[in-house]
Amino acid sequence: FSAAAAQNGHQDSKFQGGESFFRSVLKSMEGVYLSRNPTAKAVMDLIRSSVHSDDQICYDHVTFRTLGVKGYGIESMAKFFLDFGYVERDELIFPAKKLKTRWFAPPNTENSCGNGNGDGANGPLPRIFIAELQVDELSPQAQEIIKKYTEMSGKGSQHAALASALGSPIWEKPSYTDFQKLASESEYGAWILAHGYAINHVAIAAHRLESHLKNIKTLNQFIEDHGYIFNYEGGLLKESPDGLLLQSSVIADMVSFEFADGITESIPFAYIEFVERLVLPQYKHLPHQEVKEYHRRDGFEIGNAYKIMESTSKHQLARRAAA
Numbered sequence: 123f124s125a126a127a128a129q130n131g132h133q134d135s136k137f138q139g140g141e142s143f144f145r146s147v148l149k150s151m152e153g154v155y156l157s158r159n160p161t162a163k164a165v166m167d168l169i170r171s172s173v174h175s176d177d178q179i180c181y182d183h184v185t186f187r188t189l190g191v192k193g194y195g196i197e198s199m200a201k202f203f204l205d206f207g208y209v210e211r212d213e214l215i216f217p218a219k220k221l222k223t224r225w226f227a228p229p230n231t232e233n234s235c236g237n238g239n240g241d242g243a244n245g246p247l248p249r250i251f252i253a254e255l256q257v258d259e260l261s262p263q264a265q266e267i268i269k270k271y272t273e274m275s276g277k278g279s280q281h282a283a284l285a286s287a288l289g290s291p292i293w294e295k296p297s298y299t300d301f302q303k304l305a306s307e308s309e310y311g312a313w314i315l316a317h318g319y320a321i322n323h324v325a326i327a328a329h330r331l332e333s334h335l336k337n338i339k340t341l342n343q344f345i346e347d348h349g350y351i352f353n354y355e356g357g358l359l360k361e362s363p364d365g366l367l368l369q370s371s372v373i374a375d376m377v378s379f380e381f382a383d384g385i386t387e388s389i390p391f392a393y394i395e396f397v398e399r400l401v402l403p404q405y406k407h408l409p410h411q412e413v414k415e416y417h418r419r420d421g422f423e424i425g426n427a428y429k430i431m432e433s434t435s436k437h438q439l440a441r442r443a444a445a
């Protein structure tokens with residue numbers, strides 16, 4: 123492994139354990155995401171159908187949302203990934219959203235994107251981004267609602283990966299009243315109450331596509347031309363201060379959800395994101411075919427993330443209703 127990777131803060135971690143099993147779990151999580159979010163699936167199919175036949179979609183990262191109640195937070199979901207060789211990386215704090223997040227770098231496997239090794243969950247392993255709602259900072263009423271559901275789940279949080287792979291929250295369905303009350307204070311919390319450990323979004327690595335769509339601006343335009351509605355919070359393209367991390371997202375799908383008290387309502391589920399990681403200035407001279415993922419801008423950016431997470435907000439979703 124190269125010195126360049128080390129300089130970039132990239133740790134060389136080896137995959138641990140049964141890779142086929144790990145990928146089966148990841149594929150099940152992906153299956154839940156694709157089957158319940160028709161827009162995410164359609165956008166992926168659109169990209170696949172438009173690029174040349176040997177092109178593949180690589181996932182930049184996969185995101186989960188958790189509740190900051192002891193035993194239910196970031197660590198509950200992280201455990202599965204750490205057990206197979208993922209490495210803990212940076213924490214980001216979002217005071218205005220009462221959120222804390224951490225991301226995890228994937229271990230090395232043989233798969234690289236675009237060479238016939240497989241795409242999606244079969245491709246290069248994605249970064250894992252896990253958010254945690256700081257429940258202690260919410261009102262006593264909101265805390266009470268959340269704790270009612272976490273408590274009824276017993277030891278369920280020890281099986282977060284299983285819950286995600288099955289698409290089944292570890293607690294019983296919320297009542298519409300509880301969901302609404304919590305949503306009025308934290309839409310983020312209400313989302314977790316309804317969907318639990320299901321994948322919140324998958325981000326496609328634009329820079330790993332082979333066609334002209336590898337430029338995120340071209341990709342955004344292409345998808346928008348097909349009628350999909352982007353999250354315009356802070357503008358369509360979210361750009362890190364160093365200019366090297368570019369992100370955008372199509373707003374979440376609405377799904378029909380049957381609450382415990384028999385009420386059925388349409389609520390936001392998952393969304394799809396796009397990421398372009400530019401080559402770091404010190405590797406600008408490298409010929410394109412020699413550029414590896416670790417030569418590119420790594421990590422996440424707080425300013426971008428604040429805007430991306432609005433992809434499930436009422437405010438952004440109203441834009442589709444108006445379109």
Ligand code: OOG
Nearest residue numbers: 185253422426427430431
């Ligand atoms: C997380 C949003 C942040 C990113 O790539 O910065 C994010 C969320 O919606 O919970 O995914």
Ligand code: NI
Nearest residue numbers: 185325395430
């Ligand atoms: Ni993301």
